[in-house]
Amino acid sequence: MTPADQQRFPPLAITLRNSTPAVIRPLAETDGNGLAKFYAGIPADDVLFYCPHPLTPEYALKNAAQAASPTEVVLVLETSGDSIGGYAWYRWKVGDVASGFGICIARSLQGAGAGKQLMSRLQEIALTVGPPVMSLTVQKKNPKGVELYTKMGFRMIREQLRAADGEPEYYMEHRRLDHG
């Protein structure tokens, strides 16, 4: 997110359904270590569903270093104590109409509305500053993910097999209103 867009969409204070206060804000270049800690806490069951790249400290530092990139919107959900409890991103290539999307919420915060609130803010920002079509893949055996995306306005486009390992998945899209 460019510094100008980061100013345009400042941190947003929210309350989760379990009364936990949290803030949704753009990822910062200084978040490398916090993001590494968040990655390290993702349980193996969730890594099966959230695996865009190895969840190593090196990738955490690399992702944080790109925080001001003009071709991505990356948000973190921070709970008190400055700890990252959720992470969602929208990344694209210049000229593309569609883009990639990913989300992961810390196990301790799941089921309290964090996913919906983080996605809602990401959609608000990303569909303003990025391409009009948000796309994602979700494994068929991840009903929580499928339900969340359907509630957030994604449509099922097709079923397919994941290239890496043949795992059945859905390809889904969410289109900005002016893109049908």
Ligand SMILES: CC(C)(COP(=O)(O)OP(=O)(O)OC[C@H]1O[C@@H](n2cnc3c(N)ncnc32)[C@H](O)[C@@H]1OP(=O)(O)O)[C@@H](O)C(=O)NCCC(=O)NCCS
């Ligand atoms: C999928 C994920 C992002 C959802 O985040 P979350 O904060 O738990 O979701 P929310 O609490 O906002 O719930 C959103 C919707 O998901 C569904 N959901 C949430 N928990 C559920 C559960 N235990 N069982 C079934 N559906 C569930 C509900 O439809 C819910 O809507 P509701 O609040 O109106 O009932 C989160 O579980 C996660 O990070 N999972 C591991 C990584 C992952 O699967 N990432 C997505 C890869 S494609």
